[in-house]
Amino acid sequence: MSANQDGANLLEVRGLTKVFGTLTACDHIDLDVAKGEIHALLGENGAGKSTLVKMLFGTLEPNSGEILWNGQAVTITDPGFAKKLGIGMVFQHFSLFEALTAAENIALSLEDGSPISAIAAKARALSYSYGLPLDPQSLVGDLSVGERQRIEIIRCLLQTPQLIILDEPTSVLTPQEADKLFETLERLRSEGKSILYISHRLEEVKRICDRATVLRHGKVVGHCNPRAETAASLARMMVGNDVQAVVRAPAEGIETAQPLLEIRALSRKPATPFSIPLKNINLTVRAGEVIGIAGVAGNGQGEFFESVSGEVPQQDAASVRIRGKDAGGLGITGRRLMGAAFVPEERLGHGAAPRMKLSENLLLSRHATDGKVFVGAGGMVKSDAIYAASQRIIEAMDVRKSAPDPEAAALSGGNLQKFIVGRELDRRPDVMVVNQPTWGVDAGAAAHIRQTLIGLARSGSAVLVISQDLDELFEISDAIAVMHNGELSKPLPIAEATFEKIGLLMGGAEPGHAEHTLETA
Numbered sequence: 001m002s003a004n005q006d007g008a009n010l011l012e013v014r015g016l017t018k019v020f021g022t023l024t025a026c027d028h029i030d031l032d033v034a035k036g037e038i039h040a041l042l043g044e045n046g047a048g049k050s051t052l053v054k055m056l057f058g059t060l061e062p063n064s065g066e067i068l069w070n071g072q073a074v075t076i077t078d079p080g081f082a083k084k085l086g087i088g089m090v091f092q093h094f095s096l097f098e099a100l101t102a103a104e105n106i107a108l109s110l111e112d113g114s115p116i117s118a119i120a121a122k123a124r125a126l127s128y129s130y131g132l133p134l135d136p137q138s139l140v141g142d143l144s145v146g147e148r149q150r151i152e153i154i155r156c157l158l159q160t161p162q163l164i165i166l167d168e169p170t171s172v173l174t175p176q177e178a179d180k181l182f183e184t185l186e187r188l189r190s191e192g193k194s195i196l197y198i199s200h201r202l203e204e205v206k207r208i209c210d211r212a213t214v215l216r217h218g219k220v221v222g223h224c225n226p227r228a229e230t231a232a233s234l235a236r237m238m239v240g241n242d243v244q245a246v247v248r249a250p251a252e253g254i255e256t257a258q259p260l261l262e263i264r265a266l267s268r269k270p271a272t273p274f275s276i277p278l279k280n281i282n283l284t285v286r287a288g289e290v291i292g293i294a295g296v297a298g299n300g301q302g303e304f305f306e307s308v309s310g311e312v313p314q315q316d317a318a319s320v321r322i323r324g325k326d327a328g329g330l331g332i333t334g335r336r337l338m339g340a341a342f343v344p345e346e347r348l349g350h351g352a353a354p355r356m357k358l359s360e361n362l363l364l365s366r367h368a369t370d371g372k373v374f375v376g377a378g379g380m381v382k383s384d385a386i387y388a389a390s391q392r393i394i395e396a397m398d399v400r401k402s403a404p405d406p407e408a409a410a411l412s413g414g415n416l417q418k419f420i421v422g423r424e425l426d427r428r429p430d431v432m433v434v435n436q437p438t439w440g441v442d443a444g445a446a447a448h449i450r451q452t453l454i455g456l457a458r459s460g461s462a463v464l465v466i467s468q469d470l471d472e473l474f475e476i477s478d479a480i481a482v483m484h485n486g487e488l489s490k491p492l493p494i495a496e497a498t499f500e501k502i503g504l505l506m507g508g509a510e511p512g513h514a515e516h517t518l519e520t521a
Ligand SMILES: Nc1ncnc2c1ncn2[C@@H]1O[C@H](COP(=O)(O)OP(=O)(O)OP(=O)(O)O)[C@@H](O)[C@H]1O
Pocket: 020, 023, 025, 043, 044, 045, 046, 047, 048, 049, 050, 051, 052, 400, 401, 402, 409, 410, 411, 412, 413, 414, 415, 440, 442
């Protein structure tokens, strides 16, 4: 079925503008979304994509401009009004209660007074009809990230929207879950619904989107048919110049290099009913190398990061060794003092305090390890040194911001990630452990972060990267291990690793079985 069958526009945006202080985040934006099309909204981190869709969903008030819905001017005052119009939004960060069932979570947002059994029946029927099967009685805490997203999507579809806004929906999905989502989106399009789709994954934009509007620095800089473009030409349109390819210089002499991070028989009982036990994990990361950890989300990667970083210390001190010394009993600061750096997956909360300025966040994370640089005699904080260091990081990582030293919450998602990664890289750590290094980061910045991680390793550090992005792992790793159900496979040297082998291990095949299945396939 073709998109935009009758050529009518469902949504027209004219001159929409949003100013934060001195920054014009959206600058006279014009946008048309036709009925029955999947329309991509592309742009670098901080280009203004989230700000624009927040105005369309009524969570931000525009300073000026006009929104037309089915040709009629509307003022979208709040999300309730947006939903009544027929605008639904699936957020990147889920807002579900873990201790409630899928149906209870849906009921909370519907507020239509229907009995829970009726809501559950409707949700089940809808989920099956759209090929996103969901058990409404399941407890959210027991579900994978992909299944949680299904609840968000079904919750949105139950309100029969005409326009569905998706903000980076696949960043948390496995390739198989993403395929399912694409089928659902194509089905919605064939029913005449419109989709506004934000993603930094340009290959998927090419695959499913009919048109794209490209933003740069808050302005519309172009429109295109993504299918007629290449990922590189789309990236060029977004960034304004070519994105450098990542180069992985050969890692020489690693076999004999010093082990800087050693994990020995690391096991952990589940801390909550929803967490995954870790089972006898062994891994060595040597000076000079990048080891990647692949895995379907929710297979223990979060628990592994907590244990390696010291967010949750172990009883067995020898289960984590940093630069040849036992570190298992230490917390995160103790391990940082031994020369390690950690970047958690969750940016706000764990990675940065949202209401604190970037320089304050820097002091918070580094006062213990860089006390002499940042804190003077008598405990006096050296504000100038902190400010200078935060500006150095901002410059090195090209963090785009609306004020010289803004609060973390005022940065776009990708720019905050760039700052957090940069803050740890700036210490030149001997051991760097990073969970989802480029989550929500645009193509140009992702290439920069990946190249910097390789550079850090080649300068003599040990780098461990946990990522759901297999392309990323293949681009930067010297060997890839797979986490499945709390167990870690032996790292496969990159020369021997293939997508198929890693994919089979991610699905739970025994390492030997994965080889066998491939040979006999
Ligand atoms: N509440 C706020 N206060 C001040 N500035 C803000 C606020 N929200 C966003 N900004 C600024 O507006 C600009 C646009 O941010 P926005 O979140 O819309 O970008 P984006 O294109 O969605 O980026 P990303 O791809 O990183 O999510 C950024 O420079 C950001 O720092």
